[in-house]
Structure formats: C-alpha cells, structure tokens
Amino acid sequence: MEALRLDYGEAKEKVEEEMKWLERHARKFGTFVGGEFRFSPSPAFAPSVDPCTEEVLAECEQAGKEEVDQAVAAAAEAFKSWSALTGHERAKYLYAIARSMQRHHKLLAGIESLDNGKTIRESKNIDVPLAVRHFYHHAGWAQLQEQEFAGYRPLGVVACIIPWNFPLLMLSWKLAPALAMGNTVVLKPAPSTRLSAFLFCDILKEIGLPPGVVNVITGDNEMASYLVAHPAISKVAFTGSTSVGKQIRKQLAGRDVKLTMELGGKSAMIVLQDADLDACVEGCVDSIFMNQGQVCCAGSRLLVQEGVKDKLVTKLKERIERLRMGNSLDKNADMAAINNANQLRTISTFVDEGRKEGGEIFQSNLSFNPSKGYFFKPTLILGLQTCSSLSQDEIFGPVLVLHTFRTPEEACLLANNVRYGLAASIWTEKTCVAMEMAKKIRAGVVWINSHNVFDAAAGFGGCKESGFGREGGKEGIFEYLLPAWKGKVKQGKAERRDDGQEQGVGSNSKMSVSSEEFAQVDRTNKLFVGGKQVRSDSGLSVPVLSHNKELIGHVCNGSRKDIRDAVEAASSALSSWAAKPGHSRAQILYYLAENVSARARELEQRIMTMTGCSALEAKEEVNVSISRIFSFAAYADKYGGSVQETTLDGTVMAMHEAVGVVGIVCPSSHPLLSLMSLLAAALSRGNAVVIIPSERHPMIAADLYQILETSDVPPGVVNVVTGSKQPLALVLAEHRAVDSLWFFGSKDSIAKVESASADSMKRLFVEEESSRDWFTSTQETTLELLQAATHVKNVWIPHEM
C-alpha cells in the first residue's frame, strides 16, 4: 500500500488559447482609441511580465500626451451620440458586453492570471463572474434610466484610473455605470496589468460598441497625471493608493471635476468569543490570503476576543501550514504570486519592521521555493500593538496582524482606530450584537460571518482616508450623473438681489427697524459652541453693516481655536445625536420651525436690514425657511436606506448613516433660507454641524442662538463660529475630525478649500455662490442634500438556517 502515493499531481490550466490571442496581437499593444488598436509613430514599449515566472508576456506602449489628447478627443466626440441614445439602446450594448465576456470567460480568466499572478481559481470563480455580473446589472440601470433618473444628465468624458490587483473587475466597476448612464471613457490600466483591458477591447470590437465610447491608453504616472488634468475630462474615477488619490485631488482642486476615490484600507476582522472558530479560520483565508492579500478591503487586522485568542491562533497556524502556493495556473494553488517586484519589496520591508518591533512572525514551512517569481508566504504576526506601523498602515500583502479585545465595544474602538474606513467583518452567532457593532464601525462595508463578498447591486466604497463615492448599487449610479439643472444658468430670485454688490433697495425697509433697535438693550453676539454662547478666543469683534452700510451690530471674529473647540463639541455630541431615532430628530426640527415661526417678525426685520429686500420678500424667505425645516424634519425618518438585491443568499442592507461632523460654510444669498436648508438637511440625518455663517450676514446666525437653545437641540449638535469666512473654512477643510465640508463661495475659494481638503480625504459638497435658487425645492435638490448628509454603509448578512 505504501507505494500508492495520493498526490494531487499537476493540474495546470491550459493556456493555448491565451497564447494564441497574444500572438494574434504579435505580443505588442499600443492604444485603443476611436474603436481601433493603434500604435504611435515611434512607440516606446514596456514589458508585461508574468509575476510567477518573470517571463515577458507582451509589450505595451508607453503612451504620451499626444495619445491622451487623441483618446480624450475620441471620447468627447463619441459622447455626443452615445449620450443621445435611449437607455434601452445602451442597455443592449451593455447586455452584449456581458454576454460576450461570458463567452470568453476562460480566456479572460487565463489572461488575468498570467498577467496579474493571481490563481486561476480566483480569476475564474471571482474576478470574471463579478465583472460579468456588473455589466448585466448596469444594463438594467441603463434600461431604467429615463424612469429612475429623469432629472439627471451624464457628465461627459470620464477618466478611469485603475489598479493592478483586480484589473478586469476594476475596469468593469468603472465602465459599467459610466457607460450605462451615457458617459464615455478613457481608461488607464495599471502599468503592471494591462493585458485584460486589451482583451476587453477585442470584446468591444466584437459586439460593435460605437468607436470612441471606450478608449484605453497605457503609460506612466506622468501620462496619468496629464490625463486626469485634461480640460475635457468631467470626472475622474480612481482606485488606488491613498497617496496618489491625494495628489489627484490637489491637482484637480477648483476644476469642477467630479471625483470617486476608492483608496486604501486597514480593515478589521473581528472575532467574538462565541464565533465558530473553524469558520473564522476559513474567513481569514478569504479575507487576507485571497489574491495574496492585495485587496483594498482585506481583513488585515484580526481582532480576537481575549478568551478565544489562543485557540484561534492554534487553528489558524495549522491552517496556514496547509495553504498551498504555486503558479497562478495551478488549479491546486491557494495562493500564487505578488503582482510585482516593488510590492514584494514593500511587503518584506513591513514584515522586517514588525520583526524589529518585537512581533512574533509566523510563516508556514512551505516547501515551495521557485527560483523565479514574486512569491511571499502567508504570514501571521502576533505581539504587535496599536502603535506599530503594521497595525496602522496598509501592507497590501498576505500579512495578518493580530490584536485582542475584551468587549464588543472595545472591538469597535480598535476597528475605528486607524486613518482608514473601508470595511470590516464581524464573526459571531449573535447577529443582534453584530448589527449594533456594524453601526458603530466607521466603514462603507460590513460583512457578518463572511469577508470579501461583492456584488454589483451593493455599493462598495469607504470613508475617512479610504476615500468617498460608491461603486455598484443605485448609490454608485449617482457618481456618474449630475442633477440636470446644475451647470446651467440659473434664473429667478437667486440673481435678483444680494450677490455681489447691493442693488436697488426696498424703500420701506429701514425705518421700522431703527425705531425698534433704539429701544433695545445692547446685545453682544458671541459664538455658539457646545450649547453655550461663548466669547471668541481671539477676543476680537467685527462690525456688521446693513445693506446701506449702516452699523447694525458686532459679531465675534472667530479664530482657529474656536473652530477647534466647535469641532470638539460637535464630535462629542455626534454619536448620541446620530443614534437618536429619526422620530426624535424630527420632533426637534419641528420645534425649531415652531420657534422660527414665533420670531418670524424679528427675523423678517433682520433680513430686510441686512439685505435690503422688501417686506414681502423677507416674509417669503422666512415662510419658505419654515417649510424647508418641515421638509427635512419629514425626511428624518424616511431616508433610512434599502435592501439590496445581490446574488448573496442573505440580506444586504444599504444603511444611510450620518456622515459625521459636517462643516457648513454658508452662502450670502438668502441668508436665513440657505442656512436653514443646509442645517435642517444635515440635522435631519443625524450629523453634528459647525456653521460658518456668511461673512456679510452673520447676524442671522447669531439670532438663531436663542432659537436653538429653546428648541431642545442638544448641546454641541449645532455650533456657530462667526468671523472671516475663508480662513475659518480652511481650518475646517484641514481638520481631520471634520468628515464633510459644505462650502459655498467663489470659484477661487472653492479651489483653496478643495486643495486643503485633499489630505484628510473628507467629502466635499461645494458650489459657487448664487448658482442655486434656494426657493425652489424639487426632488433632485432635496435628494442632493440628503445624499450629501448621508453615508451609505452596506451590511451583508448571510442566511444560515
């Protein structure tokens, strides 16, 4: 019997077809522009290498500026007709793409594994099917465009910059929604993984996609930076490292280019003591060893409840010993190669650092030692603590760092104790505990008893330094649309008065005010921080003038430190405000409206004095403000989210959560109405806010202090800092604890705010002053504010009866 050895033998994927395809292109790729493969007159080439063997598979052109110009021009030209097609016409193209990808499933998977180094099992079972599913799902959105997105229009030419970890899948995540909504695309694949994009172009030719709708160019970073800054680009959809994301954001500050940023992560896999530990071990394999850990949402931090740590570690070590490494085409390989030599070096450096810091490094005793290829063994590191760089920075490799915790509460604190906020998984049999934890964890995706599960019907994306925007789901569609009224010339009241210099003045406005003011006791307008009226740290006040340049009072000249204090107050008020039932927040907003109404006359007078409008106009502004507060009070319990219809056997919930601490820098037009619209939207969805009122009309905010105090708004939920708008806004923009900034100002100041926000990766909602008619309230304007006020978190709950 001993002669019978039950080895798996060689089970290697055959790649004759893949080789034939490469040969058909003579193993040379240029660009794909205007529907055809091209080469520039004197092309420079860079090799595409198989990471498992270091053999050159093909050569791709390093395109330059000229090729970018051509590609963008082709896309812009194609946009005219592509965007004019009906949703149904585009749906048919997307459907054809999906069908054709399915027909070439094996070829796509083979090329992906050869070029990327991932196992053929993953590219066949995960990458390609998910990519196909993305096109099917978005064919559906294209079909429904006229019904579901009637008030919206496509953006134009979208630059898609994708990474090397899931080349074909990331291509699909970007192209499917962009094309579905009528945009055209210039795609730049990552330098080390370009081949599947060209195979995809062959598919586009096969199905007869109109020329120029999709263009692919390959090149270096300089080329990419030229592409994103191209004046004809309306949107940049970027997936990659946080540092490059920040550069792009700075580069595009003030350019009115819409952005999606899918960046790095340091996601936690949390194991509670009641969890099935064997399931958790398999979960680790999915979460950190899938694709050699080169997954932005990889569960790279294993948080284990103290009581089961030793048991789990024993099981995990035993499992790691059984992981098989091999060539990407080996069907028995659990893991294959790291994508490129640079990344391999990065991973090794991190692990060496961990060793130096005293971490206990566990790697399997695999006998797999090929002379070529970029392989790194699965690694578990024990004994490091939160302050280790391995616990804070993204490693992007098969390296798992373990920490322990005592209580679910502490697990959430640890999960949140990083710059990133992409994903997390929670392992327990108590789904009710997991659900509360899922709420407390700041991330865009939370999986229960699973990790790294994806589907086109559920948005993927993060918060904090993991970026913003979603890919997939209805939430992802809005990333490729604009409300139709935007960018068009506004008419109506916004223009009529009070932007820029004062115009004609309502004649009856002044006298009644002055007589009342003389009767009043002198009033000091302070700042409003943490529920109290406080003096500014600067100790300075600035005069406020009426529309006809008369002194009507003073307000505090708030400083950097006042902003700091206000953010601090908002941060501590946030969690209990966000956790209040929508009903309670609605009650408070209605009460606020009630108190505004009770002081309507006073506010009307103030508006007249400040802006010089007529009594009638002032009355209307107050009335509409009250109605606006009512609208958002109504929405406090009517925008909670939805159930996503994914392919998972289970429930996936898109929960609309508060964004967090929101800075609101108000426009000067219609000072009461604009402030109230923004404030009510933010409060309705559970955000805590720091308001900088318009510099010209700060008194209106000061008038609100007493109203806020009597409306049961909890201390710290609303904070107001008056003073010089631009410098204060920049402090908010740079402040890392401000999760989103809503800014209304000049084009120039928007550029500054966008640039200052780049490092913290906060979400922005910016608009040029007086481009909005505050009196109009439509479905789109309301939805836009609700979207700005919420963050979509998809929670995945498998069914397990």
Add this chain to the structure above:
Amino acid sequence: MAVNTGGVRREARTMMTRRSVRGDAQVPWLLRAVSCLDLTTLAGDDTPGTIARLCAKAKEPIRKDILKALGFEDLKIQVGAVCVYPDRVSDCKHFIGDSAIPIAAVATGFPAGQIKHEHKLEEIRQAVADGASEIDIVIPRKLALAGEWDQLLRELQDFRKACGHAHMKTILATGELGELTRIYKASMVCMEAGADFIKTSTGKEKENANLEVSLVMCRAIRDHYQRSGIRVGFKPAGGIRTAKQALQYLVLIKETLGDEWLDPSLLRLGASTLLTDIERQLFHSAFGCYPSACEMPMP
C-alpha cells in the same frame, strides 16, 4: 503654619494669566510632559491584553511620523512610568521587557486605604517582589483628619521600609482632606517619612488634582528642600485630560520649584487619557491641521 486659602486661590488663578506657552513653543513642553507621564490604567476590567497595549504605547507614546516632522525622531521618548494595580505588575514586567520604563503599582488598599496595616505592608512587599520599582501608597486619611500626625508618620515609615529599594510615592487624596492647611501638613509628614514623591489624588475621589492643592504641595516641597536639602518629587494625578492642563501644571512647577523639577525624576503626571490629547496637539504642530482622535493609536 497656616495656609491662606484666598491667597492660594488668587495665586493659582493669576499665575496662568502671567505666563503663556503658545504655538510651536509648546512642542518641547509637551514632549517633556510625555516623558513625565505615569501612563495609568486602574480599572476593574484591566486584563493582560490591555496591559500589553498600554506597555507598547508607553514605549512609543508619540507616532513616529509626528516626531519626525517635528525634528525629534532621534529623541528616544518614553513615558515616565506605567502605573497599574499590584496584580497586573507581572504582566507589565513581561510586556515592558528590557525597555527600562519603571513600573509603578498602587498599594496599601488603594484607593480608600481601608484595610489592615499588616495587609498594606504585605501588598507593598509583593508588588516589589513582582517587579514594581515605584509604589504609590495611599495615606490613611483618618489619621490626617484626626490630626494624629505622629501615628501617620510611623505608619508611613513602615511603608517606606516595606518599599525597600523601590521609590515611595505617597497619595494624599487631597479631595478628602478638607482644607489646604491639612494638605500642607500631610505633605510635610509624608516627606519626613521618606517619600520620594508626594501625589495629590488617586483619581477616584470626587475632587482630584487642581492647581490650588498643587501650589500648596509644591510650596511644602520647597520648604522641605530649603530645610533639609532633599528634593522630593511631585505628582498631580486625576482629572488631567488635556494638553492645556498639563502645560498649566508644568508652568506652576517651573514657577514654584524651578526647572530642576521639570524632570521625570522629580515630576510625574498621573493620567490615562492625557496622552492622546498631547499627541493630537503635537500632530497639529507637526502638520498644521487638527487631527481626529481615531488617528492616534489608542493605549
């Protein structure tokens, strides 16, 4: 000797208006505060796991990139000590390793001190045997309140002996002593008995460290030094949560006792959450913007 309460209040209040450390000038002050910090956890739910995290943070209290941006990456900055319950000393010993950070244990029936004298002595001896090099003892408040100063002196001398080579830090629990004069006298008795440090509070009283009692205790230290030539250290503890508060204590000590006392051998700040706030302020000095608390690795 009587302490004039109104005078102390006035002095404590105005001292802070007469001295100001702002902007980048704060950086060396805050780094010094870190090196004088007794990073503390005194909770019923302390476990070996949390002690491991605390010890790691004690060794690397400020993020490397912050120190680098401030130009202090070569400064091997560590906290003054870690401070725990006696039963966690051996965990600390294990996780602190060879990094020379002293381990402080609270003892003598902390925080109330309502256990038998012999048990207190045994508790001290055991903590020292487990590896504590500093013992934070609580004084029996009933003796101070009754004015039985001789008895207090004797009991403290017993503690001193039990500590052996370990430093003795005596906690007055000022919030339970009632008046500033009594605080002054208790300080003197502690120093007489051989305390290496006198410390304000356990952090568990209703009223913890404040500038007024600190001023009285620092004056006692000064008086004792002038009389005996012995420098006794000072440790305010409890309720010190912000970098701003820490700076106030440093200013008070600099003004009352002089620069010599601004050193871990003569000054400790007892706190658990203070470090995160100091790290945030240093982040601000390093990068010019305010950070979010979640970016600071939690202890």
